[in-house]
Amino acid sequence: MAGVNESAAPSPGEASVALDGVGKTYAGDGDGDPVRALDDVSFSVADGEFVCLVGPSGCGKTTLFRIVAGLTEATDGRVLLDGTRVTEPTTDMGVVFQEYHLFPWLTVAENVGFGLERSDRSPAEREARVDEMLDLVGLTEFRDAYPKSLSGGMKQRVAIARALAVDPALLLMDEPFGAVDAQTREMLQRELLDVWASTGKTVLFVTHDVAEAVTLADRIVVMAAEPGRVREVVDVDVERPRERGDAAFAEYVGRVRELIGADP
Numbered sequence: 207m208a209g210v211n212e213s214a215a216p217s218p219g220e221a222s223v224a225l226d227g228v229g230k231t232y233a234g235d236g237d238g239d240p241v242r243a244l245d246d247v248s249f250s251v252a253d254g255e256f257v258c259l260v261g262p263s264g265c266g267k268t269t270l271f272r273i274v275a276g277l278t279e280a281t282d283g284r285v286l287l288d289g290t291r292v293t294e295p296t297t298d299m300g301v302v303f304q305e306y307h308l309f310p311w312l313t314v315a316e317n318v319g320f321g322l323e324r325s326d327r328s329p330a331e332r333e334a335r336v337d338e339m340l341d342l343v344g345l346t347e348f349r350d351a352y353p354k355s356l357s358g359g360m361k362q363r364v365a366i367a368r369a370l371a372v373d374p375a376l377l378l379m380d381e382p383f384g385a386v387d388a389q390t391r392e393m394l395q396r397e398l399l400d401v402w403a404s405t406g407k408t409v410l411f412v413t414h415d416v417a418e419a420v421t422l423a424d425r426i427v428v429m430a431a432e433p434g435r436v437r438e439v440v441d442v443d444v445e446r447p448r449e450r451g452d453a454a455f456a457e458y459v460g461r462v463r464e465l466i467g468a469d470p
């Protein structure tokens with residue numbers, strides 16, 4: 207049965223990412239009361255680990271993602287990346303959003319190489335890195351194509367290649383497969399696991415899809431709402447590749463769904 211960690215305490219010394227007592231209060235609009243979006247969120251992601259974050263709508267997943275990415279300031283607590291406090295976006299994180307955010311006026315290769323422009327690699331080294339990333343996501347023959355000619359799945363592969371090109375310490379993904387059909391989604395999940403296995407990256411992946419989390423994660427951080435907080439951390443103790451038809455898989459999905467649906 208699902209291994210459950212009651213304690214999600216960070217261990218900043220070993221963790222690639224550690225959230226330590228993170229809280230966020232949004233000022234209310236006009237006469238509205240302030241909104242406590244997150245309260246005392248603490249968990250860590252170890253080097254090379256794949257952690258998924260799931261929870262009910264409004265539990266603060268997007269807020270937490272933005273705080274980890276350095277895009278939103280926490281009201282309390284802190285986020286550490288390899289022991290250094292995150293206060294603003296950094297190239298040590300490769301960020302992938304649901305909406306791809308590709309540059310439409312750049313080719314696939316130029317999109318993938320975008321973050322390398324400011325690196326100290328030579329032009330030849332940059333090109334080699336772009337080629338390596340295109341090979342990794344299977345888009346070598348589309349290197350000169352423009353985003354508008356690509357399918358949603360291909361666009362997301364470009365976004366993943368771009369995020370990985372700068373060799374970040376952390377791959378941070380917010381519902382990255384939310385905009386593609388179910389079949390493409392499952393294919394991208396398999397591909398992402400291959401990329402993860404071959405690069406050894408640390409991944410923090412936000413999703414509302416429990417089966418996706420069980421397919422991908424070493425551990426699943428289950429959030430509760432009002433205020434957003436960690437309900438439990440579930441270790442997914444199933445060999446990969448995981449089969450949706452397996453009893454153990456279904457058991458984890460049921461367990462996590464129960465936790466999400468549970469009353470506070």
Ligand SMILES: Nc1ncnc2c1ncn2[C@@H]1O[C@H](COP(=O)(O)OP(=O)(O)OP(=O)(O)O)[C@@H](O)[C@H]1O
Nearest residue numbers: 232233241243262263264265266267268269270414
């Ligand atoms: N800019 C903001 N100003 C005020 N309140 C906000 C703001 N952004 C989010 N909130 C509130 O904070 C809480 C958490 O929102 P957030 O979008 O982070 O949750 P979520 O889990 O990502 O939701 P969903 O799954 O529905 O996208 C909600 O109550 C939301 O209304």
